[in-house]
Amino acid sequence: MGAGAGAPVGVRHEAGGVRCFGAAGPFPHTSALADAAVAGALGEARVLVVDEAQRLPVPCLEYLQSLWDDPGTRITLVLCGSGSERALARLPQLASRVGGWQEVPRLAAAEVAAVVTGFHPLWRTVAAPDLTWIDQSCAHGTFRMWAALTAHLQNALLTTADAAVDRALLRRLFRRVVPPL
Incomplete structure (x- = not known):
């Protein structure tokens, strides 16, 4: 869905209050002003990525549609998540705007x-047979699992002085990313 790509835009919390990237000053606390700030920040060509879109309630999907339909915004809307097509089925007027499904x-x-x-680059330090073992033991070709393992491995290496990427450490990390059965 959309018209191009630009710099990242989003909302962040900081000491002086909430700020909208691309907007001057603090993020407004009234809905009309907040909507205007978001639409203004999306006035440049941008890609708006929404992960776990299948979990969005209809009012959130309607808001995304309003951003898409706003003539002042220039966004490409990317909705990610297994089951997003079912979420869009709850709002056919947004589903009708889908330019493509992917x-x-x-991973094989x-x-x-x-x-x-x-x-x-962290994974470049791990031997190919160990990468295969990690995938067979935990990730099973799921990129999201690899991303979670990366975050946990980085944290372990940064917070433990003598940590080494070995199977013992990786097994401990597997328990953090794989739900108990």
């Missing part, structure tokens, strides 16, 4: 090493 399948075993080493 399914991202699991032969793709894992190239993809994860390209994703983050």
